Amino acid sequence: MNIPAALLPPVWYLLAHGVLTAMALAFVLRAPWRRLGDSAFSHLWLGTCVSLLVLWSIRSPMIGGLDFHFLGATAVTLMFGPGLAIGCLSLVLVGRLLMGQIEPAALSMDVLLLAVLPVTLSHATLRLSQRLLPPNLFVYLFVAAFFGAGLAMVGSGGATVGLHAIFGTPGEAMMAEEFLPYCLLLGFAEATLTGMIVTLLVVYRPAWVGTFDDARYLLRR
Numbered sequence: 001m002n003i004p005a006a007l008l009p010p011v012w013y014l015l016a017h018g019v020l021t022a023m024a025l026a027f028v029l030r031a032p033w034r035r036l037g038d039s040a041f042s043h044l045w046l047g048t049c050v051s052l053l054v055l056w057s058i059r060s061p062m063i064g065g066l067d068f069h070f071l072g073a074t075a076v077t078l079m080f081g082p083g084l085a086i087g088c089l090s091l092v093l094v095g096r097l098l099m100g101q102i103e104p105a106a107l108s109m110d111v112l113l114l115a116v117l118p119v120t121l122s123h124a125t126l127r128l129s130q131r132l133l134p135p136n137l138f139v140y141l142f143v144a145a146f147f148g149a150g151l152a153m154v155g156s157g158g159a160t161v162g163l164h165a166i167f168g169t170p171g172e173a174m175m176a177e178e179f180l181p182y183c184l185l186l187g188f189a190e191a192t193l194t195g196m197i198v199t200l201l202v203v204y205r206p207a208w209v210g211t212f213d214d215a216r217y218l219l220r221r
Contacts, residue, residue, distance in 0.1 A: 001160045005105035016108040031083020053095045073118035074149035082123040089115035118152035145198035150191030157183040
């Protein structure tokens with residue numbers, strides 16, 4: 001779900017460069033990058049990046065510059081936290097850029113739509129569930145993982161398709177408008193797959209899920 005360089009007015013891409021730079025200074029640079037000094041953790045993080053790059057390459061093109069694929073933003077947010085999750089997805093987008101699947105001028109816009117936006121929605125869902133709901137394993141799996149993933153896909157996909165509908169050619173705009181409601185179905189598919197992945201990780205590899213706390217979700221009465 002990337003944005004072509006010719007879709008938006010040039011000023012939008014300049015604004016995206018500025019916003020992304022500010023986000024990097026204010027948010028990503030505060031991520032616990034020193035954790036990557038641990039070889040086991042760095043292998044997990046890099047392995048996740050490579051896995052997502054492969055999954056993002058399996059996509060279904062529909063409109064010029066617009067394709068659909070598994071996002072994985074909520075899973076990496078729950079595993080690594082928001083900062084490292086944005087770093088992971090940004091690295092995936094750089095990989096797609098090197099593979100010729102993304103235009104350089106639109107990279108910042110793609111990072112905002114496909115990394116910053118879904119990770120922010122995922123992290124906000126997690127924090128709200130921790131603040132408003134009981135510390136229960138099923139709350140973590142169904143709200144933070146399942147609902148968070150669906151919200152991330154609907155938000156990211158809806159914003160991308162919406163830009164195509166507003167700024168695309170008449171044919172692209174008509175297709176985008178017709179497809180916009182189907183973002184809800186994509187959100188359900190993303191939620192289901194993410195919920196399954198996070199459930200398996202919590203059961204078999206809980207140490208890989210950095211936001212999962214045994215003392216909070218299992219031991220607390």
